[in-house]
Amino acid sequence: MNMPKNIKIPVIFLLLLLLGSTLIYFGSRNDAVSVAKSIKSGVLTADEINVAFQNVSGKLLKRTVQESQHVKKGDVLMVLEDTDTQLAIDQLKAIIAGQEAAINQEQAAIKIAEDETNLSEVSTWRNIESTQANIDAAISARDFANTEYDRHTQLRKTGGASQSQLDSTRNTYISTKMSVIQLQSQLATLMVGATPDQIKQFAQTKNATGMTLQSIINARHNIENRQNQLAQLRAQLAQSQAELKQLEINYQRLTLTAPEDGKVLKLMYEEGELVPTGAPAVLLETDRQYVDIYVNEKMVNDFQPGTSVSANVIALDKTVKGKVRFATAAPSFADLRMTRERGQADLTSYQVRIYVDPIPHLLTGMTLEVDR
Structure with missing residues (x-):
């Protein structure tokens, strides 16, 4: 069957279009x-x-x-x-060694100061007791010298004693009187810082143990200040040790490893x-x-x-x-x-x-x- 050319070409295109549409519909469209x-x-x-x-x-x-x-x-x-880092580590280790030596020296000095302060406190208590005993003896001597002076004064009035004897007893009395005053002043100096109750108790017991002493207080304040200096030295040491640790970590980081x-x-x-x-x-x-x-x-x-x-x-x-x-x-x-x-x-x-x-x-x- 022969179709006219003008009909055959459209029919062919129509068939191709129909076939393509069918393939697209039923096939994968990607x-x-x-x-x-x-x-x-x-x-x-x-x-x-x-x-x-x-x-x-x-x-x-x-x-x-x-x-x-x-x-x-x-x-x-x-x-x-690693040359620069190793040098920095060596230098810091030397600084740390010096800081540790300074800390040990300060610790030893504080221990010595504490021992000396404790010994001085006990010694001062005994010195106070000894001074009080000397005062008591000086008062007895003064009272005796005063009695002798009064007796010689009466004897001089009646001609029973010479003027030189009276002058001698008077000088002895004055000397013992000044000795009491000197010892009392010395005792007051030793007892600076003591409370009124402690002074009253000491007057009764003649035992100075436990008495508060200003000199000992000042010495212990100085020790506390040295403890602060020691704490500062320790803080500086801790800082240097932290810096050393950081340098050592940085030294390890100079070697790059696979994570x-x-x-x-x-x-x-x-x-x-x-x-x-x-x-x-x-x-x-x-x-x-x-x-x-x-x-x-x-x-x-x-x-x-x-x-x-x-x-x-x-x-x-x-x-x-x-x-x-x-x-x-x-x-x-x-x-x-x-x-x-x-x-x-x-x-x-x-x-x-x-x-x-x-x-x-x-x-x-x-x-x-x-x-x-």
């Missing part, structure tokens, strides 16, 4: 929802960390690793020159270069590997944090286990805005991150398909 429904896949990625020298800087002495080398936690990566297992991606400095404080020195790809997949809101409940999942490694044809770390709303560009030819409403996409267990030959960049 949009976000269609892919999410059929294949939940992503590219394996590893966490990367920048390893830096903490609070130290200096000339790079040596590098102990190379790019692409796998390292274990604690392996040495780089070492800085965890991983592969060295990049070394930022060559031997001999100056490394500034806090600047990243090594880029390390850790052994913590994950894959990100995107699912719609109808599927996100199957991927709650902590959920265990399995995934197929296409390149290795092996299955790995993993655990969902988080599921969060993806950026708006990942949302599906439907044309509604299938009667679906707009759907929000969710980013699901799954950390996988390591297996041999599993490399970053490989594609994983999540089974769930």
